[in-house]
Amino acid sequence: MAINENTELEELIRNATGGTASPPEAPSASGGDADDDAPGLDIATLVLVARRSLLWMLLLVGLGVTASWLYLRYTKPVYKSASLLKIDERNEGSALGLAGQAAAPAVMDKGRTKLAGEVELIKSNIIYRRLKDSLALDINYYVQGTVLESELYGIAPFRVKYHITDPSLYNHKFDLKFVGPQRFALEFTGQGRPLGGEYSLGQEIKLPGITLAVLGTNELTNAAQDASYHFTILDDRTVNEYLDKNLTVEIVNPEASTIQISFNDFNPSKAQDIVNKIDSVYLAEKLAQKSETTTRKLRFLDQILDQNGQNLERAEDRLQNFVQQTGTYDSKGEFSAITEKLEKLEADRLKLTDKINMLGEIAQMASQGSLTRDETQTVEQSIPALAGIEDPQLAQQLNELNDLQWQLRRASRSYTDKTEAIQSKQANIEYTRASIKRLLQQNQKLLRNELSRLDQQRSKLTGALQSLPAKSTQLERLKRPLDLYVTSYLQLMDRKVQFNIEKAGATADFQILSPASPPAAPISPNRLIVYAIGLAGGLFMGLGLIAVRYFMHNTVSNVRELERNTKASVLGIIPTYDKEKMEVSRLVVDKNPKSAISESIRSIRTNLDFISSAKKKRLISVTSTISGEGKTFVTVNLGGIIALSGQRVIILDLDMRKPKVNLAFGAENVKGVSTILIERHSIQECIQPTSIESMQFISAGPTPPNPSELILSDKFDQMIQELFQSYDVILIDTPPVGLVTDGILIMRKADIPLYIVRADYSRKAFIKNMNRLMRSNNFTRMCTILNDANSRGSGYGYGYGYGYGYGYGAYGQGYYEEPETKALTFGEKIKKFFN
Incomplete structure (x- = not known):
């Protein structure tokens, strides 16, 4: 890197929001911008x-x-083979004739339950036992391939017969290799020691815990003898676990009563054979269950028929005894007959009563006088009811009485009562009346006797009618179980015939809609x-x-991040200086005036001129958040570039705790700013020359106990004013503001405070500290510089990675000196591309 200060981050760095505390007299901001802490996607x-x-x-x-x-x-690829079954649902209750239409919903629910039961049956040990008896699942044969082993299902060049007495040999690997056309070598570990040897095909091999024989098959060819084989003998528990793990039975459509049986295995032929065999053994099990069920039903029907027959005989005996005792078998018929008889008796009684009344009227009429009032009518015509009298003698005498009365009436017209004719007729009339009276009395007596007899019959029939309901109830009570036993007996006999027919032609109640087919492609992976x-x-x-x-990226990487997060103006970018490795900051612009780093600092100088173009004397402070960000390097080289432009420049090292400016120029730090401020030395005594004639510097001097107090003293202001008399630009290398407050005090006095941010070194929290300082101290002219920027990551410049903070044109564009290059290796080119 361009500036390698070889310093560690100070332990006094503050939290992520700021850095150091402001001086006591500095007013603090009352809130700050919300955008400073707002997270966003960069x-x-x-x-x-x-x-x-x-x-x-x-x-x-x-x-x-x-x-x-x-x-x-x-x-290993896993293959899946599946078949589809349709279960024919039937209600066994309806088969016995005991279920009605109201039970239809319950039958549907029972059908779903039966499907779940069929699923459990297929996955039960009953089917597993039949399956293991049909397929040789207890021995697996394998051949070793280049990478994986393959199971030789149905195509193994040998087969094994065994008898194990030691259970520990189950699930054990037996290695086998042919050493000749009829010879093989067998090796395995049993009872804690290696066992085996060379044997012949078909030879009975007796070893501890096992007796076996290896037989050849049609697959045993010369090519097959060169491979390495092994086989495993599985116990029942392992086979059951293997079937449970790979067998899937699920209800596909409950309404259609369809079930799918699928099996997963590394061998597609084995998966297909197992599914088809499960279908077969399931069919056999269903037939066996159906036959057993039919047999049990027949046995149960025989028991029920025997019990029903006995109950039927007892019911018949009870009914027979009741009929014999009461003489009643058809209560309804008897009720009708008695009712008819009572009606007939009532009609006869009415007739007899009418006759008795009529006879009484006749007797009254006969005793009173003429029986008729019309001379043209007879007695029968005047008394119509007389025709119903069955006694002809009475009718005759009544007619005679009626004639005698008319004769007497005609005779009385001619004779008097004293005459013989009248008296004789009257005597005849009396005689006839007496005869009629006797006949009437006799007939009335006969009618009354007949009426009494009818009353007796009516009383008897009424008593029988009153006792008939009890007999009828008892008769119905005895007939009801008899009818029930008869009906049940006939139904059970019919079902017995049907079950015998079913037993003769038993078929399973399911269909194989889609048998298992060999899987074409694996399902996994x-x-x-x-x-x-x-x-x-x-x-x-x-x-x-x-x-x-x-x-985790918490450092500033490029100028875009810096511009977006800071409130200060970005004055420029200083690219990475990689011509040499520097242990401390050095003045490099005088040695490489045409290099990219020199041009970038010239651009910064130009921008500084635009900022303070009206002032001839300028005080510029250079600071950073922590040590190691390159403020001393920027101060020294910026001063050199300004001095090369013809201005007189002096650099003050005010970082009294860790002075470095003297190291940049290779000078001593015996006297300097600290001795000037305590008036031990004069300014002229402390000024030291540099390689550039118009640039001098004053080192920090010995470290004082109170640097801040010295800076706040009037001596410091007097020193600045005295230096302005001889120099155009004063550059001050301040202490890091994130560690001490000295830099803030100096920045308040500066015309242009510069804040250095080092790419991929300075944390983003440092920018927040800079923004806070600007708000708290009203640093409106603070500018920032991105130092040590990578040429590809800075985002500005024309090949050198620097740019122009205010958009002004480049100073000396096209005048840059290209850095020396060398041929890169392929790895270096790749690294350069990705960086």
Whole structure:
């Protein structure tokens, strides 16, 4: 770097908001600008950090892609084979005839539950046991490849028969290599020691804990004998875990009752065979279950039929006894018959009552006189009810009585009552009346007897009718279980016939809609996804690196950051000085007047002239936040450039605690500003010459105990006024304002205070300190200079990395001396590109 002060950051640096405290007399700002602390995205810094991190980002992306390639290279592909089954749902309750229409929703829920039950059945030990009996899953054969081992499912050049007595040999690796057409070498570790040897194919090998025999297959060729093989014998627990891990059974569509069976394995043929075999053993298990279920149903039906038959016999006996005891079998028919009889009896009673009443009326009429009033009518015509009298004698006598009465009436017209004719007729009439009365009494007695008999019958029928409901209830109570037993018996007999038919032609209640097919491509790993993840991971780590470096980037890198964050005017940029390595600041503009650094300082001098063009005498203070930012280097070389322009310049070193100006000129620091202010030496005694005739300097002198008090004294002002009598420009190298307050006191006296910021060294918080100083002390003419700026990162200039703080034209453009270059290596070119 151009200025290598070889100093560490002082422990007295304040917090991130400012730096040092203001002098007691300096008024503090009452708030400050909100923009000073407002965080924002610095695009220029982000681009700079991204450019510097581009190589790392490319390396991280390459690392991610390489990791993906390695993952694919050393990961076995996984294949998936699947079949689709449709389960035919049936309600067993409805099969027995015991379910109704109201149970339909419950049947649907039960169907879903049955699908879940079928899933559990397929993944149960019942199917696993049948599967292991059908496929040889207890032995896995492998061949060693260049990188990975491959399972030889169905194509192994040998097969093994074994009997293990030592369980520790399960899940153990047995290495096998052919040493001849019929010879092989077997090696494994058993019971804590290596076992094995050379054996022949088909030979029974008895070793501790195991007896086995290796048999050749059709795949045993000369080429196959050159490979290295091994096999593993698995126990039931391991096989079950293998099946549980790779077998997936899921309900695809509950409404369609479809189930998918899939299996994942490194070998596609093995995955297909296992799925197809699961379908087969599931079919066999369902048939066995169906047959067993039908047998149990038949056995249950026989028990129910036997119980139902016994109950039916007892019900029939109870009904038979009741009918025998009561004589009642059809209560409804008896009720109708009794009702009809009662109606007929009531009609007969009415007739008899009418006849009795009629006979009474006839008797009354016969005893009173004429039975008819019309001479043209007979007794039957005058008394219509007389036709219903079944006694013809009574009718005859009534007619005779009626004739006798009419004869008496006609005779009484001609004769008197004393005559024989009248008296004889009256006697006949009385006689006839007596006969009629006797007949009427006799008939009335017969009718009353008949009426009494009818009343007795009615009472009997009424009693029977009243007792009929109890008999009917008891009869229905006895018939109800009888009908139920008969109906159940007939239904169960019908179901027994159907179950016998089902047993004769039992079929599984599912269909294989889509059998397992050999998988064409592996499901895992997906090469595109793996590479995409690797690429995304590399990009993510690269972006994370950029983000981390951006958020950890707390220094000023370029002039854009400086201009955006500071309130002071950017006076110029001083590029990196890399011609030589300097342990302390040196005057370099006199040795390299055409170099880029000299031209950049000339540009700063020009801008200073524009700022203070009206003043012939100028006091310029140069300060920074901390030591090491290059204020001494800028002071010495800026003074040299001003002196080379024809002005008389003197440099004062007021950094009395760590003086460096004398080191820049290779002089002593025996006397200087401190001895002048205490009046030990005069100004002329302390002025020291430099390599430039019009520029001198006064060193700091011995370190006093009270530098601030000396600067505040009147002696300091008198010294400045005396120096202005001989010099045009006074340049003061002040102490860092972030460590002590001396620099602030001097900046108040200066015409132009300059604040040095070193690229990639000064923290961004230092700029906030500078802004705070400007607000607190009203430094309206403060300017800042970016020192040690990289030519590619500064963002200004024309190849040398410096620019012009106020937009004025370059001084001596086209006059610059190009730095000496040398051929760069490829690595240096790459580094230069990314930096």
